[in-house]
Amino acid sequence: MSEIYRTVGLSRTYRNGSRSVAALVDASVTLQAGQRLGIVGESGSGKSTLIRLLAGLDRPTVGEVWFAGTQIDQLPERKLGFLRASVQMVFQDPRSSLNPRMKVGDIITEPLRSRLVRRQLDGRIDHRSRLAEVMADVDLPLDYADRYPHEFSGGQRQRIAIARALAPKPDVLIADEPVSALDVSVRAHVMNLLNDLVASHGLTLVVVGHDLMVVRHLCDSLLVMQSGRIVESGSADQVFHQPQTAYTRSLLAAIPRIRTGPDAPEPQSSE
Amino acid sequence: MSLLEVEGLCVDFGRRRVPAVRGVSFSLSEGERLGIIGESGSGKTVTALAVMGLLPETARVRGSIRWRGGELLGRAEKELATLRGNAVGMVFQEPMTALDPTMKVGRQVAEVMLLHRETAGAAARPQVIAMLGDVGLTDPERIADAYPHQLSGGQRQRVIIAMALVNGPDLVICDEPTTALDVTVQATVLELLDRVLTAERAACLFISHDLAVVSQVCSQVLVMLDGEVVEAGPTSKLFTSPTHPYTRGLVATARLDLVNPGERLPTVEDYYALGAGQ
Numbered sequence: 001m002s003e004i005y006r007t008v009g010l011s012r013t014y015r016n017g018s019r020s021v022a023a024l025v026d027a028s029v030t031l032q033a034g035q036r037l038g039i040v041g042e043s044g045s046g047k048s049t050l051i052r053l054l055a056g057l058d059r060p061t062v063g064e065v066w067f068a069g070t071q072i073d074q075l076p077e078r079k080l081g082f083l084r085a086s087v088q089m090v091f092q093d094p095r096s097s098l099n100p101r102m103k104v105g106d107i108i109t110e111p112l113r114s115r116l117v118r119r120q121l122d123g124r125i126d127h128r129s130r131l132a133e134v135m136a137d138v139d140l141p142l143d144y145a146d147r148y149p150h151e152f153s154g155g156q157r158q159r160i161a162i163a164r165a166l167a168p169k170p171d172v173l174i175a176d177e178p179v180s181a182l183d184v185s186v187r188a189h190v191m192n193l194l195n196d197l198v199a200s201h202g203l204t205l206v207v208v209g210h211d212l213m214v215v216r217h218l219c220d221s222l223l224v225m226q227s228g229r230i231v232e233s234g235s236a237d238q239v240f241h242q243p244q245t246a247y248t249r250s251l252l253a254a255i256p257r258i259r260t261g262p263d264a265p266e267p268q269s270s271e
Numbered sequence: 272m273s274l275l276e277v278e279g280l281c282v283d284f285g286r287r288r289v290p291a292v293r294g295v296s297f298s299l300s301e302g303e304r305l306g307i308i309g310e311s312g313s314g315k316t317v318t319a320l321a322v323m324g325l326l327p328e329t330a331r332v333r334g335s336i337r338w339r340g341g342e343l344l345g346r347a348e349k350e351l352a353t354l355r356g357n358a359v360g361m362v363f364q365e366p367m368t369a370l371d372p373t374m375k376v377g378r379q380v381a382e383v384m385l386l387h388r389e390t391a392g393a394a395a396r397p398q399v400i401a402m403l404g405d406v407g408l409t410d411p412e413r414i415a416d417a418y419p420h421q422l423s424g425g426q427r428q429r430v431i432i433a434m435a436l437v438n439g440p441d442l443v444i445c446d447e448p449t450t451a452l453d454v455t456v457q458a459t460v461l462e463l464l465d466r467v468l469t470a471e472r473a474a475c476l477f478i479s480h481d482l483a484v485v486s487q488v489c490s491q492v493l494v495m496l497d498g499e500v501v502e503a504g505p506t507s508k509l510f511t512s513p514t515h516p517y518t519r520g521l522v523a524t525a526r527l528d529l530v531n532p533g534e535r536l537p538t539v540e541d542y543y544a545l546g547a548g549q
Contacts, residue, residue, distance in 0.1 A: 042453040043424070154311065183310040183480045188524040188536040195533055210453045213527040217536070236532060254458035256483035258510050258525060 004172065004204055005031035005054060010063035012049050023049040025228040027063075033171070036198060036205040038219030038236065040212055040251060046228040047208045051174050054206065056083045068171075081116035088165035092177035094157030098149040104160055105131055105145030111168045121168060134163040137201075138193060155186035162193065166201070173198070174206045179214060187214070194218055213255050216240055224248045272340050273298040274441060274474050275322065280334040282317050282326065291317045293498040294334070301441065304468065304475040306489035306506070308482060308521070314498040315478045319444050322476070323359060324351035357387040360435030360473075362464075364447035366427035370419040376430045377403070377415025383434050399437070405470075406433045407463050425456035429463065436467055443468065444476045449484060461487045482525040486510055494518050516542040 012024040024046040031037055039047045052058040053065055056072055065073040072083055088111070091097040098107055109127045111117055135142050138159040149157055158178065165173055178194065179187040195218060198205045209215040215222065222239040224232040226247050232239060243249045276298040283290035292314040299305050307315040320326050322336055324343060336343045338354065355361070363369045371379055380402060381395040396415075403411035406429040419427055428448065435443050448464065449457040465488055468475050479485050485492060485506070492509045494502045494517065502515040513519045520539030523529075530536055 042455055184482065184525050185310050185480075185521055185539045188538045192535050192538070195535070212454070217527055217530070217532050219532075250455060254455040256454070256457065256461070256481065256487060257528070258483045258522070259486040259506075 002033050003030055004033045004035075004068055005029065006066040007050075007053070008064040008066075010050070010053060010060050010065065012046075012053060012058065013061045022228050024053070024060075027230050029223065029230070029233075031204065031206070033204055034202060035221060036219040037207070038215035038222045039206065039208045039225060040210065040215050040222060041225035042210060044227070045225040047225050048176060049228075050225070051089075051176060051206060051208055055087050055089055055174055056080050078116070081120050084111075084114065085117045085120035085168045086170050087172045087174060088168065088170040090158070090161050090165050090173065090175040090178050093181045094149075094154060094161050095181075097161055098157060098164075100149055102148075103145065104147055104149065104152075107149070107160060108134060108145070108164045108167055111164060117168050130167060134166045137166055137197060138163045153186070154182050155189055158182060158186075158190050159193065162190075162197070166197070170203070172204045172206065174208075176208045177210070178207065180209065180211065191217060211255070212240070212251055224251065273337075274301050274303075274339060275299040275476075276335070276337040276340075277318075277322065278335040278337075280318065280321060280332070280336065282314070282321055282330055282332050284327075284331075285329040289498075291498055292321070295495070295498075295500055296334075297493055297500070297503065299442070299474050299476065302472045302474055303491065304477060304489040306477045306479065306485035306492045307495060308479060308485055308492060309495035310480055312497075313495040315495050316446055318495070319446055319476060319478055323355055323361065323444065324348070325355075353387070356383055356440075357438050358441050360438070360440040360443045362428075362431050362435045362443065362445040362448045364450050366424060366431050366451065367419065369431055370427060372419050375416055375418055376422070380415075380430065380434050380437055384437050387438050399433075402433045402437045403430070406430075406436070406467065407459070408433075423456075424452055425460060428452060428456075428460055432460075432464065432467065436471060436473070439471060440473055442474045442476065444478075446478045447480070448477075450479070450481070457484070464488060482510065482521060494521070516545065 007027060007029045010024060010027040014021045014023055027050055039050060041047045053060055060073050064071055067083055072080065109131050112125060112127055112130065131145060132142055135145065140159055140163065149160065179190050182190060197203065205218065207215055207218050216236050219236050222234065222236050223230055224239065224247065232245050232248050239248060243252060278296045280292055280295040281290055282292040295318055297305060307318065309315045321332055326332060332344060370376065377399050380399045384395050384398065400411045400415055403414055408414045408426060408429050414426065449460050452460060461484065477485060477489050490506055492504065492506050493500055496517050502509060502513065502518045509518065510522055513522050517539060520542035523537040524539060
């Protein structure tokens with residue numbers, strides 16, 4: 001395995017008038033190629049700030065971000081083409097992350113038309129055939145490409161968002177709460193799809209979420225954040241079964257479990 | 272006599288050919304808690320809105336909705352408004368849109384009281400503060416003088432619950448009350464709901480797509496699919512031995528704890544396929 005991401009003492013402070021808010025404090029993370037990292041924490045814990053810095057969508061106040069051996073936090077946007085092509089994101093709410101005025105096919109191939117990304121890709125990449133490939137990847141019929149996002153359900157829209165992310169053949173997929181806006185019945189489909197795609201395409205995956213059960217299912221390692229700091233990290237099994245901090249234990253305790261009656265005991269886990 | 276009786280409820284909207292709710296029946300006695308489970312578009316919210324008389328005018332409602340034996344359908348809006356907020360409290364999903372952003376939250380809670388009670392304005396304040404304290408808000412004085420945007424999501428949802436409960440309702444209708452919240456906040460809000468419903472001896476109609484959440488609060492469950500009830504019964508039975516393939520699939524997909532990480536999760540369609548194969 002080779003290292004794909006490394007951050008050193010990463011901090012991000014937002015200024016709001018005279019007040020300053022430390023959204024991320026001294027975060028050092030390494031990510032190997034092929035790793036599946038889950039980042040969990042409550043709103044305001046800094047998990048979204050961290051992935052925005054990884055994706056080069058924001059700049060740290062202090063610290064360094066290295067991607068595939070290149071320091072990216074100081075690079076101007078015009079030199080970030082390689083990052084834009086290799087790192088793609090999937091967002092929480094597919095209702096707001098897909099342009100309602102564009103046809104599905106245009107949405108999916110949009111990353112291929114970006115000037116920055118295009119320079120990084122094989123110039124002869126055929127948009128039609130790539131569209132067909134990624135739509136097959138996410139199990140959507142090709143004739144959906146001529147329709148608009150509003151014609152689809154939440155789960156289908158999230159598939160469209162995933163197809164768009166896959167279009168430029170990225171190495172890293174960053175998913176920010178990919179299933180928390182979906183119904184429970186749809187959630188299973190999208191999680192199965194993500195697991196299959198990561199395995200078949202050899203992707204490196206970063207999943208952000210507040211539901212530890214969901215994140216654990218998708219990831220092999222976990223990072224727990226609280227008030228901008230990383231409070232615990234380790235393999236998914238270790239964090240899940242031997243949490244080291246009270247905060248992680250409280251996150252685990254908060255997972256809603258099916259109770260079979262108001263006073264029924266908690267059902268035993270399979271392990 | 273039941274507190275609320277819904278019989279053969281059908282709702283359809285203007286142009287749509289397919290009715291949103293088709294022949295839904297259930298009854299709720301004093302202090303009973305009924306969960307309605309279903310995915311988006313299954314008709315669970317429309318059912319709740321129909322009970323409250325809050326459907327838009329384009330809706331055609333047939334069937335019967337009886338409150339303490341009296342028919343609600345066809346009653347004047349003014350009578351329904353008296354019922355709402357007084358005998359029936361409501362908790363909606365998105366606490367930011369359910370609160371008025373330009374009004375301090377204490378006043379918003381007081382407003383609900385003043386509309387339905389004989390209390391004078393100034394006398395309301397101590398009761399509002401006490402209610403905000405009851406829903407587990409520390410420092411209720413400060414919260415009462417805050418605007419919604421100054422509060423966190425969990426605090427806002429507690430304020431909404433305070434508003435729903437301040438008049439001591441007989442029924443509280445909760446529509447996805449914790450879906451917009453973090454898991455940790457969700458756990459505390461569910462505990463709170465359970466506690467205040469017990470303390471007020473109020474009945475509850477609890478709508479959610481999340482089985483685990485429903486099982487925390489309700490003793491009876493109704494599963495809706497495409498506007499119809501496909502299965503109903505006590506929570507304990509429905510979640511341990513569901514019979515309809517949709518319910519079986521739903522229960523299986525919700526049990527992430529029974530699947531090893533990375534393995535394929537069961538889906539609802541698997542259970543339909545099973546049923547067809549038998």
